[in-house]
Amino acid sequence: xxxxxxxxxxxxxxxxxxxxxxxxxxxxxxxxxxxxxxxxxxxxxxxxxxxxxxxxxxxxxxxxxxxxxxxxxxxxxxxxxxxxxxxxxxxxxxxxxxxxxxxxxxxxxxxxxxxxxxxxxxxxxxxxxxxxxxxxxxxxxxxxxxxxxxxx
Numbered sequence: 001x002x003x004x005x006x007x008x009x010x011x012x013x014x015x016x017x018x019x020x021x022x023x024x025x026x027x028x029x030x031x032x033x034x035x036x037x038x039x040x041x042x043x044x045x046x047x048x049x050x051x052x053x054x055x056x057x058x059x060x061x062x063x064x065x066x067x068x069x070x071x072x073x074x075x076x077x078x079x080x081x082x083x084x085x086x087x088x089x090x091x092x093x094x095x096x097x098x099x100x101x102x103x104x105x106x107x108x109x110x111x112x113x114x115x116x117x118x119x120x121x122x123x124x125x126x127x128x129x130x131x132x133x134x135x136x137x138x139x140x141x142x143x144x145x146x147x148x149x150x151x152x
Contacts, residue, residue, distance in 0.1 A: 017098045030077070031097050032068055036061055039099075055101065064099060 024034040039060040040047045047055045068074075076095055083089040122138030137150060 013098065013100050017100075021097075031095070032064065032073060035064065035097060035099050039064075058101070060099065060101075064097075 020034060020038075021031050024031045027034070029037075040055060040058060041061075042059040045055060045057050047058075049055070073095075076093075080093045080095055083091070083093050124136040125133060126135075127133045135150060137146070139146060141147065
């Protein structure tokens with residue numbers, strides 16, 4: 001699993017996308033097609049999820065179509081089928097597709113809380129009468145250099 005992130009939703013995304021791939025295979029539907037069928041359509045926005053989160057806007061279908069065209073998805077699927085049919089093929093070929101909507105500007109905290117940790121960034125800066133200041137950041141670094149950025 002080639003995700004790099006901590007305490008976020010990447011594990012859930014992997015699981016959901018893998019389940020969609022398995023479902024597509026069991027139904028005999030192309031993995032891209034099953035995603036097109038299940039996208040929230042542009043005219044359905046704003047869209048409230050079963051968990052009560054509101055998606056304000058989106059147009060996912062054209063974005064995925066552009067990606068598939070850019071990588072020649074149909075050509076890749078043909079090559080994949082050819083390799084799988086050839087018992088002497090040196091290697092097999094896999095094709096992965098992932099669609100994911102990132103939560104940004106999340107809130108209110110009652111909707112974005114996991115085990116008491118609000119899943120949104122925050123900052124509190126207090127300037128004292130003597131000119132000193134304390135800054136408290138609600139982020140966790142994952143190697144991006146937050147400490148340096150904040151100090152500057």
